[in-house]
Amino acid sequence: MPVITESDVRAALARVNDPEIRKPITELGMIKSVRVGDDASVDVEVYLTTAACPMRTEITDRVSKAVADVPGAGQVRVELDVMNDEQRTELRKSLRGDSAEPVIPFAQPGSLTRVYAVASGKGGVGKSSVTVNLAAAMAARGLSVGLLDADIYGHSIPRMLGTDARPTQVERMIMPPVAHNVKMISIAQFTKGNTPVVWRGPMLHRALQQFLADVFWGDLDVLLLDLPPGTGDIAISIAQLIPNAEILVVTTPQQAAAEVAERAGAIALQTRQRIVGVVENMSWMDLPDGTRMDVFGSGGGAAVAERLSRAVGADVPLLGQIPLEQAVREGGDDGMPIVLSAPESPAAKALQAISEKLAVRQRGLAGMSLSIDTTRHG
Template identity: 60%
Template sequence: MSNSEVLLEALRTVNDPELRRPITELDMVQSAQLDGQKARVTILLTIAGCPMRSTIEAEVTAALLGVAEVEDVDVTLGVMDPQQRAALRERLASRRTPFSDPQSLTRVIAVASGKGGVGKSSITANLAAHLASQGLKVGLIDADVHGFSIPSLMGITQNPTRMDDMILPPVAHGVKVISIGMFLDSNQPVIWRGPMLHRALEQFLSDVYFGDLDYLFLDLPPGTGDMAISVSQLLPNSELLVITTPQSTATEVAERAGTIALQTDQKVLGVVENMSFLQLPDGTRMEVFGSGGGENLSESLTRQLGYEVNLLSQIPLEESVRVGSDQGTPVVLGAAQSPAALALQELAEKLVQRPRGLAGRSLPMSF
C-alpha cells in the first residue's frame, strides 16, 4: 500500500459533520501525500462559508496523526467548484430515502396531541435523541410551524447549510433536525395559512437531505388542522403517537387527534400519558393533573379504531425534564437515570420492538 493510500485509508474514518458520510466517499479529499513524516492534505469543502470547517480540519488532523508514519499534519481547506458540487448533489439526491414510497423501510412517526402544553415536543425530542444514542439513524422535522420549539429543545443555534438547492440539516445529539425557526432572523411569528403550511412540509421532505434513516419523527402542532392533514397526504405510511396528560379535558381533545386516523388511514401506535404524577420526597405520588386519562383514551381509541391502542407509557412530572429542555440537552442524555428519562427510554425501546411489516414490499437483492 502506497503512502497516499495509507492516508486515504485513515481519512475514510472522517465523516462530514452535516452529510454524515465519509469525506473520501464524497470526493472531498483532493490530495493526500506523505512528505517525510508530514502528511499534506487538501480537503474541498462543499461551500465557501461551511460552518463546520474547523470541525472537519480537527477531525482530519486527528485521523492522520493516528497513522504510524505521521508526526505532523498540514491541512489545506479549499472549496468545490460548481461542477464538483453539482456532481455531489446528484450523488446525494440518488441516495435520498423517499419517505412517501410504500417500499421505504424508514419508520415515520408523527407525534400528536389534542392541545398544547402536554409535553409533546419534549417527548419527541427525547425519543429521537435516545434512538440516535443507540446507533440508529434518526431525523426530526419540527412540523409545528406556528409554535416551533424543537431547535431550543435540541440546543441548536446554527442555521442549515445550503448547497445550491439542497439543504443540509443541522445535527444535534446525533439527530438530523429541520425547523422553520432555523430560517427566521428572530423570534418572529409565522403568519401562514394552510397552503403555505403544506408547502413548507413538502419542502422539508424534498429539499432537505436526510439521507438513509431508520426513524423520522415529526413534531405535529396540536389539534387536527392543516398540518395533520398534510402529513397524512405527503407521508401516507406515517404512524401516530398520541400524547395526553391524565386530565379529563386533555384526554377529550387528544381523542380527536387520535380518531383523525379514521379519515387519514394512518395507524395509531399508542398513547403516552405525560406528567402522570409527581414523586414526593417521602415516596408518595401526587397526581397533580388527576388520574386515569391515559387509560381512558387508550380504551376509547381501541373501541373507535377497531384495533388495540395501548397505553405505552406514563411519564412522571419532573424538574429534570424542564432543565434539560431549557439547556438544549434532552433528559434521556443529561439525566439518563432519572425516573422520567428511564420512562422515555423504555417508551423508545417499545417503538423499536414493534416489527416493521415487510409484506408486499420488494427488497433490493443482487445476484
C-alpha cells in the same frame, strides 16, 4: 519507524465521515490532494461544499486526527478549498439521484424508515418534550434518527436540542444540522430571532413538502414529526405527503385534556393512518416522603387509549406514563434531554421504555441483489 505513503493517508481519510452527510469524505469527492513530504509531513487539501460551511473546524479536526494516527506520520497540515458548481452538482447527484424534482423518500414503497407523527389535542401537554426525548433516546441506542419540527407556528425543537446551527444548502439540497446525534430541521433555522411565522395553509403545506423532499435526511431508521396541537392543516398535509406515517398521541391524565387528545387521534379515521399508541405525560409527581401526587388527576391516558381502540377497531396501547419532574423542563430549556442528562431518573426511564416500544423496520438482505454469479462453471 514505518514509512508513511499516500495510500496509507487515503485509507485513513476513508474512515473520516462528513459531520452533516454522515458518509466518508473520500466517497463525497471532498479530497482535493494528498502530499507526503520527504520528512514524513502530510499535506491534505479538502473541499468544502460551501464557503460558509459551518462544519469547517470539525472537518479539519477530524482529518488532522485521522492522518496523525497513521504510523509514521509527521506534521499534518490541512488546507480547505471550496467545491465549484460542477462539483456540487455531482455531489447532489451522487446523494439524491438526477431527478428534476426531489421526491419524499419516506413516502416511497421501499422505504425502511418508520415515521411517527407525534400529536396532541391541545398545547401544554409536553408533546415537544416527549418528542425530543424519544428522538435522543433512540439515537443513543445507535439508531439513525431524524426530527422534523412541523409545529411551524410554535416551533421549539432547536432550543430543546440545544442548537442554533443553520442548515447548509448544496444547490437545492439542504443538509440538516445534527444535535445529540439527531438530524433536525425547523422553520426556526430560517427565521430571524423570535420572528413569528404568519402563513396560511398552502404555505404551510409547501414548507413541509420542502422539509421532507429537499432536506437530505440520509438513511434514517426513524423520523419523528413534532406536530402542532389540534387537527388542522399540518395534520392533513402530513397524511397527504406521508400516508404511511403512524400517529403517536400525547396527553396528560386530566380528563379535559384526554377528551381533546382523543380528537387528535381520531383524525386517523379520516386519514386512514395507524395509531401506534398513547403516551401519558405528567402522570404524577413523586414527593420526598415517597408518596405520589396526582397533580393533573389520573386515568386520562388509559381512557384515550381505550376510546381510540374502540373507534378504530384495533388495539391502541397506552405505551407509558411519564412522571412530572422539574429536570424534564430544565433539560428542555438547557438543550439537554433528560434521557441523556439523567438517564436513571424515573422520567428518563419511562421515556426510554416508550422509545423501545416504537419499532423500526428490519434491515436485512431479503430482496437485495448480492451480485453473486450463480452460473455453474466447469
